[in-house]
Amino acid sequence: MRTILSDLGLESPMVGTTVTAHIKSSGPDGFRCAVYDPATGHAMDAQLPRADAYDLPDGAAPPELVAGDTLIALVVGVHAATPGGDQRLLLSVTAPELVERLLSGFVDELRTGEVVIKSIARVAGSKAKIAVAPTNGRVDARGACIGRGASRLKGAERLLNRAFGKERLEIIEYSSDRAVFLANAMNPVHAIDVLVERDTAVVSVEEHQLSGGIGEGGLNAQLAGQLTGLYVRAVKDGTDLRAALRQAVADRSAARAV
Template sequence: MGTILSDLGLESPLVGMTVTGHIKSSGPDGFRCVVYDVGTGRPREALLPRTDAYDLPEGASPPQLRPGDTIVALVTGVSDEPEADRRRLILSATAPELVGRILCGFVPELLTGEVVIKKIARVAGTKTKIAVASTTRSVDARGACIGRGANRLKGAEQLLNRAFGRERLEIIQYSSDRRAFLVNAMNPVQVTDVLIERDNAVVAVEEHQLSGGIGEGGLNAQLAGQLTGLFVRVTEAGSDLRAALRQLMADRAAKSV
């Protein structure tokens, strides 16, 4: 595929921007697209590598992108082809930053700096958790990103999923306190207790919320862990959290051997 020019400091002005890719054809390396330069309006060749088109859970069938389809993607670089006129923009539909860029288009407070995105944890095509914080006391960061009747969040989801997918977005209130942040990150599950040691955490939830706390394929706990930088295990309320934490640490140590 060639070198990425952004690695050499020779970025296109489009790198880091969200674009709409018009699918023209597909090949072993990915999907060939056309995007339109926001400055000149001219078409630019682009490539959406297959590895950056989707990141679905194991066993899920990948979407079939066909000529004529459109997909919202992030420009991540420019391929360094031998012929100058063959240089193509490199796109990604799985980058966590893509979600942040899309959300900015629906939340004015993100553009003014009244709300900032602290971290994004994403399994593309399935679910993304976005941690936000306000820079002023008068603004509710989570409420601003969700919007009245969840209109802002739904708008971002619809744009993200325009070509395919049913990815869900969740807005999480950021906290500098690890315990509070983890409790928030487990949303929508209600946490009854938390025990954290170094980068390990055990989270207790009521029995009827146990499956939701873990999430299908462990997804909810996985994303909460990515968001907080912790390795999270969910257990039933009333369990011995200290024993569960020792078991978690032992299991991790055994896997690393």
């Protein structure tokens, strides 16, 4: 899986790390923050772009950040604040990698490499699905990430939602079998049957679960698709999956042609 470090290069040891950002002020372009170096205690200037902070799904409440608030963010870049001046860190609260970093802080098995994150699908402020797999057969990857009494998962959620939002994290068991992986990714909805062809899939669910299979505005199916790399359509049990798949392919083609 590509990480934020892969995309940005090693501009600074801070890039790719999670930090506590202290809001100092806000302006048209975003929020000016202070981040304290854990080694030296030195305060560094940082910027959370307003576009990033407000890049939320329909229905998610935007942040009401004021001076004195703190939030957990990911350092995604470094810029010169002024010619010859100190550097300014560029922050993000919507990057999928932020979820990975936060979860790793609670899950020993992620830090030791006994469990790996295969992919993340996230709509910031609403929900994220994280696919995990063990590197040996003795570890329950999903159980390790959730923790006893969901303590590890809830701990990561609390940090993620410190300043705003009610984002939920869901741990999904990865499988190299795309149909099995997609069925897992549809959690908490039970997939009765799955048909996958190339990059398109249809999933049948019980009729009373259909709205849950689609999710809020299609969110559950959307995230399941992002996680597995598939375009996903949920249909009620008893539907001809082959016909539904042909229709999904045709609809995608028509949408691309517009």
